[in-house]
Amino acid sequence: MQTPFLRAVYGIALKDLQAELRSRELLSLMLIFALLSLLIFSFALELDRIAREESISGVLWVTVAFASIIGLNRSLTLEREQGSLDAMLIAPIQRAAIFVGKLVGNFLFALIVGALLIPIAALLYNLPALSLWLIGALVLGTLGLSSVGTLLATMTAQTRTRESLLPIVMLPLALPIVLTAVRATTGILSGQPSGDWLAWLQLLAFVDAVYFAACFVMFEFVVEA
Amino acid sequence: MNIAPNLSLSDVALEQPERVRIGVPRLLVALSALTLIGIGFGLYMALGFAKTDANQGEVQRIFYLHMPAFIGAFVAFACTTFGGFMYLRTRQTKWDSLALAGVEVGLALAAVNLVTGMIWARPIWNTWWTWDPRLTLEAIMMLTYAAYLVLRASIGNAQTRRRFAAVYGMLAIILVIMVILISRVKPDTIHPTVFGPSSQQARGTFELDASAGMSAALGVNMLVWAVLVPITLIWHRIRLNNLIERLNWLKARLAER
Numbered sequence: 001m002q003t004p005f006l007r008a009v010y011g012i013a014l015k016d017l018q019a020e021l022r023s024r025e026l027l028s029l030m031l032i033f034a035l036l037s038l039l040i041f042s043f044a045l046e047l048d049r050i051a052r053e054e055s056i057s058g059v060l061w062v063t064v065a066f067a068s069i070i071g072l073n074r075s076l077t078l079e080r081e082q083g084s085l086d087a088m089l090i091a092p093i094q095r096a097a098i099f100v101g102k103l104v105g106n107f108l109f110a111l112i113v114g115a116l117l118i119p120i121a122a123l124l125y126n127l128p129a130l131s132l133w134l135i136g137a138l139v140l141g142t143l144g145l146s147s148v149g150t151l152l153a154t155m156t157a158q159t160r161t162r163e164s165l166l167p168i169v170m171l172p173l174a175l176p177i178v179l180t181a182v183r184a185t186t187g188i189l190s191g192q193p194s195g196d197w198l199a200w201l202q203l204l205a206f207v208d209a210v211y212f213a214a215c216f217v218m219f220e221f222v223v224e225a
Numbered sequence: 226m227n228i229a230p231n232l233s234l235s236d237v238a239l240e241q242p243e244r245v246r247i248g249v250p251r252l253l254v255a256l257s258a259l260t261l262i263g264i265g266f267g268l269y270m271a272l273g274f275a276k277t278d279a280n281q282g283e284v285q286r287i288f289y290l291h292m293p294a295f296i297g298a299f300v301a302f303a304c305t306t307f308g309g310f311m312y313l314r315t316r317q318t319k320w321d322s323l324a325l326a327g328v329e330v331g332l333a334l335a336a337v338n339l340v341t342g343m344i345w346a347r348p349i350w351n352t353w354w355t356w357d358p359r360l361t362l363e364a365i366m367m368l369t370y371a372a373y374l375v376l377r378a379s380i381g382n383a384q385t386r387r388r389f390a391a392v393y394g395m396l397a398i399i400l401v402i403m404v405i406l407i408s409r410v411k412p413d414t415i416h417p418t419v420f421g422p423s424s425q426q427a428r429g430t431f432e433l434d435a436s437a438g439m440s441a442a443l444g445v446n447m448l449v450w451a452v453l454v455p456i457t458l459i460w461h462r463i464r465l466n467n468l469i470e471r472l473n474w475l476k477a478r479l480a481e482r
Binding site: 148151155156158159160161165168169172173175176179180199200203207210211214215218221222224 | 313365368369372375376379380381385388389391392393395396397399400403404407410411
């Protein structure tokens with residue numbers, strides 16, 4: 001008897017969220033990293049008033065991408081160290097359900113970090129924050145990053161070099177996500193008419209859909225045997 | 226005992242590779258000779274036969290190598306995707322050899338494309354490099370396939386390595402196609418296009434004059450660099466891979482005694 005797909009997804013996501021609620025390990029790692037990165041960038045790029053408007057969305061997305069890499073690494077390494085990945089593989093659930101379940105957890109963590117980062121950046125750099133579109137861009141961008149990230153982190157957790165390998169295999173694949181997300185965010189933050197940047201948001205959604213479908217299908221080859 | 230370092234015995238002893246012929250197959254020798262002649266003839270067509278471009282002068286001749294090398298790299302990377310797909314379906318190691326050979330040959334041809342492009346860009350765009358979408362695509366494509374090789378190198382178990390490589394090879398081609406699509410939908414590029422209209426910002430055209438022998442020169446070089454060179458190199462690389470696997474197996478057998 002197989003557990004229905006959605007219930008399995010719910011169970012796995014709930015397990016990740018509960019573990020996180022008890023330890024608060026992942027989110028605190030990601031958040032502190034994100035704040036440090038924001039600080040380092042502002043010194044490194046000497047973000048004054050003019051430079052700020054042009055480069056802040058790039059800084060934001062690079063920070064979110066790196067923070068999600070940290071989170072992904074930790075999440076999948078834990079899974080392996082404690083043998084819970086093997087347990088999930090033995091359980092009578094579909095492999096794709098494991099993928100979606102892990103994806104939901106990783107996506108939520110990345111989204112929370114991004115959602116906390118944007119108001120902080122808005123406060124520190126005096127940006128016009130919080131439009132509904134900005135949240136949309138954040139959701140789409142982190143969803144894409146988590147899709148490829150979950151598949152690749154499952155892969156790298158099984159290799160010899162582990163944590164250090166994930167950024168190398170993930171960053172090239174994250175390029176279309178970061179590229180479109182940055183262009184859309186720049187457009188939204190600088191208050192251009194939506195006609196100028198809506199196409200980038202649509203491209204981002206397209207990239208998300210392609211990556212999600214590809215990773216969904218290929219996940220079972222990554223956790224075999 | 227340490228005859229084959231970096232090699233865990235259990236990995237190798239599990240599967241005995243098929244017997245491989247030590248000698249070079251005749252067809253491969255003939256194909257290699259044909260490719261060499263083709264490269265020579267292609268160079269003659271590009272450097273001698275085609276007339277000099279009216280606007281750009283002699284430097285335009287590099288284009289006869291530049292674009293065919295990119296198509297050749299794409300052909301090789303397509304072999305990687307196909308090899309990975311077939312490996313996941315059939316689990317035969319020969320398909321994985323094809324995938325690995327495709328990556329290495331593709332990287333070599335992409336490097337040819339990159340270097341020739343930079344040499345062309347210096348006089349025409351007045352810079353070696355610019356963060357143009359097309360150039361960024363080239364850089365990211367090469368880095369992705371370099372990451373493919375790094376990923377392979379860090380997995381000890383042979384079957385896992387082949388499986389992960391197949392998955393990553395497919396993700397990589399998806400990435401390349403998506404970046405090409407994005408750069409077509411949002412063409413803020415100064416790179417001239419060969420197929421379809423160039424963007425308005427494009428500087429330095431790739432318009433070909435058939436009567437000046439330009440189309441013929443491109444056609445010959447396309448045949449050589451996009452068909453003959455990848456096939457010959459991939460075949461050589463697969464043969465090499467078979468020999469390496471056989472050798473490792475023999476070494477492992479020897480160590481067991």
